[in-house]
Amino acid sequence: MFEILNATRDDVVAVRMGTGTPAGYREFYDLLVEKTDQYGTVHVYEETTDWTLSTYLSHLHGILPDLRTGPSFNIGRYAAIGDSRWAKLLYYQWRAIAPVWPVAPDDMRYYELANRRMALNWVETGDTNPDENTSNR
Known part of the structure; x- marks a missing residue:
């Protein structure tokens, strides 16, 4: 379902969904719980590339785990990086229900694929300018 990217370390989880x-x-939620237990808050970088309608619909599997496991982890910053309308649709749906959903991040943003570096920098540091805080992650 997901690939852990090299930028995963400390309180950052970077994945390609x-x-x-x-x-x-x-498995993904176990990783988020582990990071939350270690750091109090986990920040998530999530690439959602090459999604189709079928990929989008497959993520409905996440609804029950969200409700069951969501209170066990705390997402601070969350960046969705995508290249399809399906990835963007899932992001905006999640954003719409964020006020009442147990896994909603404190702050979430959507980035186009061309802005990967900016997205990762923001997840890691909270800074939106990648040139000021260049990361080697």
Whole structure:
């Protein structure tokens, strides 16, 4: 379901999301709980590239794990990086329900694929200018 990217370290989880599965959500949420236990808050960089309608619909598997596991982790900054209308649609739906959803981040943003570096910098530092805080992650 997801690939852990090299930028994952300390309180940052960076992943490339593929098709959603129940087992994949359990594994992903276990990682978020572990990072929250260690750091109090976890920041998430999530690439959602090459999504189709089928990929989008597969992430409905995440609804029950959200409700069950969501209170066990705390997402601070969350960046969705995408290149399709389906990835963008899921992001905006999540943003719309954020006030009442248990896994909603404190701050969330959507970035086009061309702005990956800016997105990762923001997740890591909270700064929107990648040239001021260049990261080697």
